Amino acid sequence: MKTVLVIGGGVTGLKAASELAGMGYNVSLVEKEDYLGGQVVKHKYYKLAPDLRPAGDVIDPVIKAVESNSNIKVHKHSRVVSVSGSAPEFKAKIKNSKGESEETFGAIVVATGFEHFDPIVKQEYGYGRFKDVVTNSEVEEMLNPNGPTKGELKRPSDGKVPKKIAIFQCVGSRDKQVGNPYCCRVGCVVSTKQAIEIKEKYPDSEVYVYYMDMRMFGRGWEELYGKAMEDYEVIFTRGRGAEVTLKNQQLSLRAEETIMDRPIQHSVDMIILAAGIAAGDGTIEAAKVLGIKQNDYGFLAPKDDFLSPNESSKAGIYIAGADKGPLDIENCIVEGAAVAAKVASNLKN
Amino acid sequence: MKTVLVIGGGVTGLKAASELAGMGYNVSLVEKEDYLGGQVVKHKYYKLAPDLRPAGDVIDPVIKAVESNSNIKVHKHSRVVSVSGSAPEFKAKIKNSKGESEETFGAIVVATGFEHFDPIVKQEYGYGRFKDVVTNSEVEEMLNPNGPTKGELKRPSDGKVPKKIAIFQCVGSRDKQVGNPYCCRVGCVVSTKQAIEIKEKYPDSEVYVYYMDMRMFGRGWEELYGKAMEDYEVIFTRGRGAEVTLKNQQLSLRAEETIMDRPIQHSVDMIILAAGIAAGDGTIEAAKVLGIKQNDYGFLAPKDDFLSPNESSKAGIYIAGADKGPLDIENCIVEGAAVAAKVASNLKN
Numbered sequence: 001m002k003t004v005l006v007i008g009g010g011v012t013g014l015k016a017a018s019e020l021a022g023m024g025y026n027v028s029l030v031e032k033e034d035y036l037g038g039q040v041v042k043h044k045y046y047k048l049a050p051d052l053r054p055a056g057d058v059i060d061p062v063i064k065a066v067e068s069n070s071n072i073k074v075h076k077h078s079r080v081v082s083v084s085g086s087a088p089e090f091k092a093k094i095k096n097s098k099g100e101s102e103e104t105f106g107a108i109v110v111a112t113g114f115e116h117f118d119p120i121v122k123q124e125y126g127y128g129r130f131k132d133v134v135t136n137s138e139v140e141e142m143l144n145p146n147g148p149t150k151g152e153l154k155r156p157s158d159g160k161v162p163k164k165i166a167i168f169q170c171v172g173s174r175d176k177q178v179g180n181p182y183c184c185r186v187g188c189v190v191s192t193k194q195a196i197e198i199k200e201k202y203p204d205s206e207v208y209v210y211y212m213d214m215r216m217f218g219r220g221w222e223e224l225y226g227k228a229m230e231d232y233e234v235i236f237t238r239g240r241g242a243e244v245t246l247k248n249q250q251l252s253l254r255a256e257e258t259i260m261d262r263p264i265q266h267s268v269d270m271i272i273l274a275a276g277i278a279a280g281d282g283t284i285e286a287a288k289v290l291g292i293k294q295n296d297y298g299f300l301a302p303k304d305d306f307l308s309p310n311e312s313s314k315a316g317i318y319i320a321g322a323d324k325g326p327l328d329i330e331n332c333i334v335e336g337a338a339v340a341a342k343v344a345s346n347l348k349n
Numbered sequence: 350m351k352t353v354l355v356i357g358g359g360v361t362g363l364k365a366a367s368e369l370a371g372m373g374y375n376v377s378l379v380e381k382e383d384y385l386g387g388q389v390v391k392h393k394y395y396k397l398a399p400d401l402r403p404a405g406d407v408i409d410p411v412i413k414a415v416e417s418n419s420n421i422k423v424h425k426h427s428r429v430v431s432v433s434g435s436a437p438e439f440k441a442k443i444k445n446s447k448g449e450s451e452e453t454f455g456a457i458v459v460a461t462g463f464e465h466f467d468p469i470v471k472q473e474y475g476y477g478r479f480k481d482v483v484t485n486s487e488v489e490e491m492l493n494p495n496g497p498t499k500g501e502l503k504r505p506s507d508g509k510v511p512k513k514i515a516i517f518q519c520v521g522s523r524d525k526q527v528g529n530p531y532c533c534r535v536g537c538v539v540s541t542k543q544a545i546e547i548k549e550k551y552p553d554s555e556v557y558v559y560y561m562d563m564r565m566f567g568r569g570w571e572e573l574y575g576k577a578m579e580d581y582e583v584i585f586t587r588g589r590g591a592e593v594t595l596k597n598q599q600l601s602l603r604a605e606e607t608i609m610d611r612p613i614q615h616s617v618d619m620i621i622l623a624a625g626i627a628a629g630d631g632t633i634e635a636a637k638v639l640g641i642k643q644n645d646y647g648f649l650a651p652k653d654d655f656l657s658p659n660e661s662s663k664a665g666i667y668i669a670g671a672d673k674g675p676l677d678i679e680n681c682i683v684e685g686a687a688v689a690a691k692v693a694s695n696l697k698n
Binding site: 019022023024048051053057058061062174181182183185213214215216217219220221222223226238305306307309310325329330331333334335337338339340341342344345346348349 | 368371372397406534565568570575654655658678680684691695698
């Protein structure tokens with residue numbers, strides 16, 4: 001049976017690898033970092049929406065299924081630097097610090113995931129200028145007992161727990177000015193989850209979420225939203241974050257209330273930016289090395305959005321997960337399985 | 350190789366069947382109606398969001414892939430009436446008008462889809478009482494040149510083309526009173542698509558959408574929303590539909606503007622209800638016959654939402670698509686492939 005190359009060791013790539021191995025294929029999994037688990041591990045996700053289930057309950061077994069499978073060869077800290085040939089016989093050069101090796105593959109799965117939008121681009125929000133303007137990924141790390149603040153939410157400026165916290169949604173999402181008109185799909189639910197976690201830990205804190213539309217469309221998300229309002233008194237205000245200023249060590253925000261065009265002014269101790277989802281370097285690199293099509297935003301383009309969602313523009317090269325566009329963890333796992341099916345049925349025929 | 354039973358001939362079941370057959374399995378596909386294609390065919394979907402691509406371009410090849418595959422046996426107008434045994438050997442009785450047959454299967458995939466919420470329950474909207482209050486599925490049929498009005502949007506009361514049209518979002522969705530607190534995921538995008546189709550065909554018409562949050566999170570959805578506002582002048586107003594009245598043959602609506610609590614009053618010629626998504630009879634019946642778990646809303650519950658999204662509470666019985674909860678067509682197709690992978694890797698081991 002042929003060997004399949006999977007590029008990317010986040011949830012999608014891990015799931016694709018273990019399903020393919022389960023069907024009897026040999027798999028080589030190439031991951032650029034020296035760990036598996038992608039963004040979940042990188043940003044020390046602590047609890048997952050909507051159930052506030054420990055992230056480890058999900059990512060650990062997904063990693064273990066790969067590491068314990070003798071049909072899967074894991075190349076950490078490695079990159080695919082060149083690919084030649086065509087379906088069903090590709091030759092790929094895999095490079096790491098020890099050197100380069102070439103292997104032959106029947107199919108290639110690209111599961112290179114996403115990277116967060118860098119909010120430094122939105123200068124008006126003060127990220128990078130004001131220490132207490134942080135990203136939701138940084139908050140995720142803080143809320144983790146194994147993170148840099150041992151589970152405490154702390155203001156980077158003085159190490160104190162903030163009392164008034166504002167969360168800005170859609171930072172680098174739904175924003176034509178920065179070239180990302182699309183929705184990040186996960187910002188609303190992650191912010192709602194973090195707001196609950198903060199209120200749970202610090203009941204006296206005040207948490208304000210500024211949003212354009214609350215897009216709580218996933219399993220259990222709407223219920224989580226109700227819980228945040230009713231049980232935790234998180235204050236959701238419709239308005240887009242416009243500007244952050246710092247005067248006499250006091251952070252202040254301005255938001256635009258979108259219905260009445262009424263400006264909102266508000267002094268807070270910390271501002272959390274729900275940073276959007278962008279195509280990562282790994283995705284852009286894979287597109288280049290493999291010569292497969294990207295969409296207008298740099299994400300990988302399926303051969304046919306409806307009919308061939310997991311096939312790239314090139315025969316024998318498959319795509320799955322958040323390298324195709326923003327996607328939550330639950331659906332990345334489904335994508336990992338779906339791409340495995342497509343690879344298997346194509347290799348069979 | 351074992352035979353797999355797939356229950357449901359909508360997009361998800363069709364995709365699962367063809368991927369399984371592609372991997373070498375024999376498949377029996379059981380569909381309760383006398384046609385394949387599920388809701389897409391039932392409601393004569395004409396164009397799909399976000400590309401306004403003809404629905405036939407998608408559903409026809411998905412059906413053909415099943416009908417032309419000699420490894421798939423299609424039982425139309427049939428039901429699975431009883432199942433005994435356990436994984437990997439189930440015996441299922443399949444019944445149709447000609448009688449009953451029993452077959453042995455290695456695995457069972459449930460892909461019984463959804464049904465729309467029946468808006469007659471929301472009496473205040475007047476559906477069933479006022480002829481010109483229609484559902485988005487009825488509009489879908491009207492907009493189809495092969496539909497009952499040959500592609501024309503017509504008021505059922507007098508056969509005239511309406512000039513002022515209002516669309517109510519979230520009918521039977523995000524509504525605790527009717528027991529459906531969850532989001533239907535597709536209402537916003539379908540309404541936006543229909544609004545564009547109406548304005549395209551009748552440029553002089555006025556289309557008003559009343560919504561709580563515009564949840565345009567899918568591929569190309571946000572861009573479609575922008576197009577509806579900028580290119581087609583569809584008027585989106587934040588407010589929930591509250592009541593519809595009829596006086597001197599004039600329809601009138603009341604909506605609640607949710608920011609300022611300001612009531613909206615509006616006379617229109619037609620009201621379209623974006624009816625939510627509910628667990629269908631086929632799903633409820635399958636859960637009963639197979640003895641698998643449902644969630645609070647009647648949808649099928651995965652063994653583990655993250656780790657085993659396509660496995661039911663019973664070994665060897667799999668679930669996929671909109672019988673697990675609201676889902677759009679693109680993602681149903683991905684689910685169909687994902688469940689095929691899981692069946693294949695489990696049957697192999």
